[in-house]
Amino acid sequence: MKEIRIFAPATVANVACGFDVLGFCLDSVGDEMVVRQVAKKGIVITKSIGYDLPTEIENNVAGVAAQAFINDFDPDLGIEIEIYKNIKPGSGVGSSAASAAGVVVALNELLGKPYNKEQLTAFAMKGEAVASNCEHADNIAPAIYGGFTLVKSCKPVKILEIPTPSNLFAVIIHPQIEIKTADSRAVLPQEIPLSQAIEQWANVGSLIHALHTSDYGLIKESLHDVVIETHRSKLIPHYDAVKKAALKAGALGCSISGSGPSIFTLNKGKATALHVEHAMRNVYKKTGIEFETYISPINQNGIKVLNM
Amino acid sequence: MKEIRIFAPATVANVACGFDVLGFCLDSVGDEMVVRQVAKKGIVITKSIGYDLPTEIENNVAGVAAQAFINDFDPDLGIEIEIYKNIKPGSGVGSSAASAAGVVVALNELLGKPYNKEQLTAFAMKGEAVASNCEHADNIAPAIYGGFTLVKSCKPVKILEIPTPSNLFAVIIHPQIEIKTADSRAVLPQEIPLSQAIEQWANVGSLIHALHTSDYGLIKESLHDVVIETHRSKLIPHYDAVKKAALKAGALGCSISGSGPSIFTLNKGKATALHVEHAMRNVYKKTGIEFETYISPINQNGIKVLNM
Incomplete structure (x- = not known):
């Protein structure tokens, strides 16, 4: 058969x-x-x-x-x-x-x-x-x-x-910790300020436009989450340090993958992605938490x- | 000079x-x-x-x-x-x-x-x-x-x-009433449910994609406001009836223009726009409220x- x-x-x-x-x-x-x-x-x-x-x-x-x-x-x-x-x-x-x-x-x-x-x-x-x-x-x-x-x-x-610009590469870091689904849901707010929602939908609209126009600068300006990240990132040890290091190393943006604990970045070009991966690894190496990272083009x- | x-x-x-x-x-x-x-x-x-x-x-x-x-x-x-x-x-x-x-x-x-x-x-x-x-x-x-x-x-x-699809026409109806800015602001919620916000930003992203791809069907599916309309439409007499008539007549979408009192529709093609204008006028003719309407391509x- x-x-x-x-x-x-x-x-x-x-x-x-x-x-x-x-x-x-x-x-x-x-x-x-x-x-x-x-x-x-x-x-x-x-x-x-x-x-x-x-x-x-x-x-x-x-x-x-x-x-x-x-x-x-x-x-x-x-x-x-x-x-x-x-x-x-x-x-x-x-x-x-x-x-x-x-x-x-x-x-x-x-x-x-x-x-x-x-x-x-x-x-x-x-x-x-x-x-x-x-x-x-x-x-x-x-x-x-x-x-x-x-x-x-x-x-x-x-x-x-x-549409997906051809030169985008993701870097993922996966800390080997467990976040319970119940916890990642429990930290979500039921209501959010209208002003935050507006900022978020401006960014969504802007990101869609940026992907259509392969505007990497605008992708960078749009990859912000003003609603969820502040709550869920608390469940991921060293999140802020990883993000800071990734952005400093040239990532277009850094956020939580799904409901975590993985953290993703998007990057223009493989060379930058390698640089960003290195920076993210360096943060976690000092923490004693096991982790793995990988780089991937967008499939x-x-x-x-x-x-x- | x-x-x-x-x-x-x-x-x-x-x-x-x-x-x-x-x-x-x-x-x-x-x-x-x-x-x-x-x-x-x-x-x-x-x-x-x-x-x-x-x-x-x-x-x-x-x-x-x-x-x-x-x-x-x-x-x-x-x-x-x-x-x-x-x-x-x-x-x-x-x-x-x-x-x-x-x-x-x-x-x-x-x-x-x-x-x-x-x-x-x-x-x-x-x-x-x-x-x-x-x-x-x-x-x-x-x-x-x-x-x-x-x-x-x-x-x-x-x-x-x-990008703006070439065959989009707006119809505006302007009821000759005054809405005080203070009133149109006062009815806005300070906080909104996260679920509404998500629906709204899905629609924003979808509308931007639809405009990029000249997908009139998707424009229609995206022109929904689940956050503001329910509050502000109360300040505009016969809003629901106008919207219902406009959609029935073929409008892609109908919503409040700015903070009102004008109501706009977007329509595919001038013939549909004329039809929709007629339907909107018919609602207001019966109300005794003075109004004017106009049709415009997107400038x-x-x-x-x-x-x-």
Whole structure:
């Protein structure tokens, strides 16, 4: 029977001013998944390598996402899923989204592309809900579409593909600490000053314009979050020092990736990105906290078919 | 001595989701101004026709804006200003901004273009402050730049020129009522729910993307204001009925122009705009409130030199 192997990339959500709406796709880190047609109906996760995750379909994000797809398409066959996870769950770079988005894109390829990207996003969101208790597309959209995405709305799913300047590189630092989802939610304000909201939406509008016009200077001026960062950054040790060092080293902007603990920067050119990575590492080296960093161009295409 | 005659257009600020940041420029309604070099130093408003406005320099928006320009440039001559106002003060379509922006653009042309548009915006904002007690660029920016503008920040002045699809037409209805500035400010909330803010900035980002891509369907989906409209629309009689009729007649969106009482719609094509105007008029005809309406393409160039 047919099988497909795909690369499901890590992603950055909550891009500075774009809390809950803006994300982008990474290229150099991600999971691999194999999805295989089998004669016997049903979904089985036959392998889950890398991190200790539940393999019962209803408790696994890929399982639930695949089930949503299969329930709708109802093919006369079954599937087996192998998951090779590299993205650590809870690191803030879309680990669960990679699994959820990866499996539905793989299934779609395998079954002759019956669905469009918005439909695939909706299936994957069902899987994402297993991990985060709510259906959101912040990480799923960039994984499926590639580049920068704006989640215009979740119900109905409406994703906008924002042009991505070719010379943008992300640097991620991932402190090996755990932030409980409940904590990262609890620190969010229920209400915010209107003046802050206005500043934030000016920056969102400005960032979208800057991406359309490849205006790196304006990207830098727009990558500010005046609403969320001040609350969530308290949960990430040495956040301010890392940010300060990154900006000093030439980063266009620095903010929390997803709900953390990873911190991302965006940078013009690989040389600057390397310089910024070095500066960020230097801050964390002194802290005694384990961490890893990586550099990635923006992945313009999202999930990649490795072979079929 | 040299003189210049210019057309200073009306403008729409607070474009739906873009409260305080997004505006656009009209073409079919505006003031005219004549600015003349004279030997004797100083600024004199020699004529102010159309509406009863103060002509002392320090109490007139054009006077204060001109003074800001002159203080900086310090030419060895004086100027006379004639103002022919067509835009009714307090109507919500940038009457004071037209005067403030008009005079500084005229001066700049007359004196060999010593300043760029951002500098001119800053001068004009000093004039705007006379009328509104604060320096803002919501109406000044579209008057000076034309098209759609995003005020990224006021201090320092940073204006973004957003591409404007060629087939967009505005319809304005201006109920002849007065809304006191104090009232339109008093109804604004100091704080707003984070969820509303997120919806609003998703729409701002989406609208900027839609303008860049001339996606009229997405313009329609993005022209929503979930933050301000519900409060300020109460000050405008029959607002909901006008909006409902306009949308039913095919308008892409309908919202409050500036702080009202004017209501604007954006429409694809002139035929639809005429249809929408008719529908809006029909609502107001039954109310006994005097009103006027007008249709305008988006003015892509802003203030126009008529002769010099």
